[in-house]
Amino acid sequence: MEEYEMKVTKIKNGTVIDHIPAGKALSVLSLLELTGKEGYTIALVMNVKSRKLGIKDVVKVENLEINPNLLNRLALIAPEATINIIRDYKVYEKRKIALQDVVENILKCNNPTCISRQYNEPIISSFRVISKKPLKLKCNYCMRYLNESEVIEQIVERSKF
Ligand SMILES: [Zn+2]
Known part of the structure; x- marks a missing residue:
């Protein structure tokens, strides 16, 4: 179990963006055009320990499966981010992001x-x-x-x- 999982409740449905470089979570929301005014429950976890990155940020958005075209934008600032689509508390799909040409x-x-x-x-x-x-x-x-x-x-x- 990774440390951040103890800090943020698991979501039932939605999108989890993991392995964001530390300090970039707000920029990730900006790229995804999420302002907080859309009504989705959004959890930002910043500066958690990670084996892969040292420290990292994690973003969870409840009840929204983020459009893959928007997710690809993340490659601009978080090329190693991993995307999990959650349905009924389980990882339904893992998506890779790729910067378009x-x-x-x-x-x-x-x-x-x-x-x-x-x-x-x-x-x-x-x-x-x-x-x-x-x-x-x-x-x-x-x-x-x-x-x-x-x-x-x-x-x-x-x-x-
Ligand atoms: Zn120009």
Whole structure:
């Protein structure tokens, strides 16, 4: 039994995201577009001991099986995260996450004159993944690069709610 299981009650139905790098749980919620206002019961456990990561965060969301497309976004900040879909207290499915080749509508281009940044243009941001480790993305419109620290900065900024 892992230590966090003693700290958080098991959920009957929902999604458990384990092996999140320590301190990133709020960014995970931001990427999953969970603000706490949706009414789901959400448990955040931060800085628990883990054999695999040293310390880690865990997020549990009750009564929601998170859309796999949203889960894949987590690869941006938590590539080693493991996803368990829980039904009736049992692990119904374990999902792996994988960073897609194109990341759309999550991050914004750092070039202020990029067409994807213009409010009067109905264009969503779109980046090609050039490298996964370290993370490096390239804007599909203006070709500006976005590096790992810039990606994290954007996600952390959004998770301050
Ligand atoms: Zn751009």
